Amino acid sequence: MMKSAPRTEAATVLLVDEDLEQCLNCKTKLESQGYRVVCTHSAREALAIFSCEKIDLVVADVQLPDMGGFDLIGTLASLRLPIPIVVNTSDSAFQFSFRSWAADAIIAKSPDCTELALKIAALLQAQAPKYVH
Template identity: 40%
Template sequence: MRPKKTILCVDDNEQTLSVRKFMLETRGYRVLTAINGQEAITLFSSRQVDLVLTDLGLPQMDGNALIGHLKEISPEVPMILTSDTVRAGERPHRADAFLSKGCCSPAELVERIRVMSARKRGPRKATVPALRSLAADTLVTRAS
């Protein structure tokens, strides 16, 4: 059995957060929740997170600033920014995807999460044995 993906959901609206948590847990995800940026940074720093889903309109630190902090910690983790007041393209952001809350259905949100959590962003790190094997193959090819 494959391990469950862990999603960090951040929203200051506890009802929205509760609905998202239920929706994602019933589809097999582990869900961590935070109601502000500082709480999200603490969770992200202490746990293995496969994807971040955050609202833009957070108190003290907006979702875009939060993503900036989280990308400094782990840039390969995909992050989705949502908003019910800003449309895609109206403001620059650091997220891997931007979704307007009213524009996509729960099924579309879940599908976007499934696709984005299936792979991490950024270059894959080569292991030392893999590098040694590559070097050995290169030497054999050049000697031939």
């Protein structure tokens, strides 16, 4: 069995958050670390983007203006694609919710997005092929 060559392009992160400032802060942080970041502010837009772009990891808040983060996470999980899903939320109750089953990680929101960036790096590094960023 032949090994595939290591992946050389940057991983693409789909960031879904209704908070425009939070989205911009995290986008800036992740792009500074070499990721390609696609931002959207609604679950429906996220699903449309997901269907037409190659996404390597999804970061979603649970508070979204349309279908809601829980529904988005459930829909993405039902596709059974090997794409990590990270919940980035200020809602601490989500950690104890039965609806958190589909998330690979739950990170508390912070303005500088450092913990989120570390978790994204760890999740992508754990996947094969390796990502460069």
